[in-house]
Amino acid sequence: MKVDRWEHLLAEAIDTARGKPFVWGVHDCPTFAFETHMILTGGDDIAALWRGRYTTALGGQRVMRRLGWVSLEDMGCALLGAPHPSVLLAGRGDLVLADTGLGFGICTGRAAVGMAPEGLVSVPLTSCRLAWSV
Template identity: 65%
Template sequence: MSDRLPGWELRLAAAIDAARDQPFGWGVHDCAIWAFDLRRDLTGGDDVVALWRGRYRTARGAQRVMRRLGWSSLEAAGRDLLGDPLPSVHLAQRGDLVLADTGLGFGICLGARAAGIAPGKGPDDPGGLILVPMAACRLAWRV
């Protein structure tokens, strides 16, 4: 495990609580922004999200920004920013970053489940925090 700040568990719990009431928003409150901001808050690391925060407002815009940054996918972004993933997602621990193909995108391991931010499914669903089983995640990186 890399060096996490003292009290990281409380920071993780506070981030989950805060995300419960915040709707999804491309470029403001989406999977990558939330997960990488949380990684920064747990470790005191760099603000890599500054590369893309606020630079898009749609899924298509997010894809354009990723291409400009040299990433063909979320996986490519994860590998570039975080290095090689763990050999198995089953090795992920609470607070580690994960990548799922279930609409979650980037998220955070909470144990048996992962949390992340996903778009809603219609006009009455603004999206936001979702929980998925860790079995739905295909890659994980130690934080």
């Protein structure tokens, strides 16, 4: 369930992310997506499980395995439950998992945004393979 003014909070989170550099374990794809999830729902800081615990992609994979997840899909399902039956059912603010270099991101309508090494990127929603309701 989203908090009041979630649309404003979503826009703010995206604007803030746009101005921050990509940093593994601090401001990367899962950290951005799950921190935005927390902002939109007023829920727990799930990203605290891995924030600051790795500095490379390989280190992120190791932390993920230590937490019991084999893949990003496993991570998403463990933390968010079953995904939508179709990614095309995702609504603004929902978490997505993209097939193209983005990893976890946030649905903005027909696109998704997320952190990549080159900074905040946008990909078409059709390039995402899974989505979870927020």
